[in-house]
Amino acid sequence: MIDKLISHINGICLLTGDEIEIVKELVREKKVPRKQFVHRAGEVAQYSAFVLEGCLRSYIVDQNGLEHVLQFAPENWWISDMYSFVKQKPSDLNIDALLDSNVLILSRDCQLRIFDRIPKLERYFRILTENALASSNHRTLDYLSLPAKVRYQKFCDLYPTLINTLPQKQIASYIGITPEFLSKLRSERS
Amino acid sequence: MIDKLISHINGICLLTGDEIEIVKELVREKKVPRKQFVHRAGEVAQYSAFVLEGCLRSYIVDQNGLEHVLQFAPENWWISDMYSFVKQKPSDLNIDALLDSNVLILSRDCQLRIFDRIPKLERYFRILTENALASSNHRTLDYLSLPAKVRYQKFCDLYPTLINTLPQKQIASYIGITPEFLSKLRSERS
């Protein structure tokens, strides 16, 4: 299973056999049943998680008790509370499993230590973070410039797998509308 | 002037005298008068820019001809079309100057070469990108969960300098509302 992570890293920068062994020692495999938390609002994020199977999400709960999804992490995605993980301060993100999942966890300590031992991995994470920022920028601009229907269509194009595995409620939350309104959009033809 | 960049880098990871010289050779100073473009939609982003004086912004123009601001970059901020800069593909962001400005520009080629020569700088940019992603996540969640008035108040708290130097129009665009509606919000008391 851990080979999924190795393949992912190798897709960005090739590791030697020794380096692969080091990586394998740094991460820990963990089962996360549906609805179980990987990180709770108010706590300092200890880990970043790489999803081997299943799907996690990060989200906040607002003053009215409504949830707002920041990120979905299906197979082969990393997920963390970036702010809390990097600054080692509490923030208000929650991370939990939407499906029974299996993940690898990496602590910030380990990550920082590994950056000194294997600069190639600092590069790997730099590139992942650059890509994540580019995607996030794209999402921000979509939110600023497009009506809900178009944002939904783009979501379907971008994440066709998620459309079939996740409740519509979660997708509505991600694109920033109520589930009732998404239901209405979907019932319109074209 | 270029020392502003050196100080900024030193605030994150200390450079040796030699390294400082190398950095100085890689960037180029450039004046950017108000309204002049640093990057145009449809082109491949050659440069990332570090603002020494003035203020730049990145934005898109939507189908209706309306502008939507992704980022402001006052003094000591980096700005680029991250997607285009990283992938070396065209995208639809524009970057121009809101005030007469003075910037340092760094090409992607130079940046990648410098990462191999001075790993410390790969670290510097990794950290900047992590912080930018954390901020972007925050903005996304604010947009999903807060009404315009609160988003405006948070903007005022976060960027007090910009409130006084930039046209309200630009700020309205950043927080995702029309200038007319921002004007209305501002006229309400409390």
Place this chain on the structure above:
DNA sequence: CCTATTTCTTAAGCTATATTAAGAAATAAG
């Protein structure tokens, strides 16, 4: 200084999306 341009304000009417509610359908969990 003077003029052109850009920005800001106000207000009336409009629309995309939210809220509430309640039943139907699907799914989870004993």
Place this chain on the structure above:
DNA sequence: CTTATTTCTTAATATAGCTTAAGAAATAGG
């Protein structure tokens, strides 16, 4: 299987924020 829980749908009503328009104020640039 059966029941409880969660999710989805529909529809009526409400509202935050948009559009349009037009004048006032501020600013840029000759």
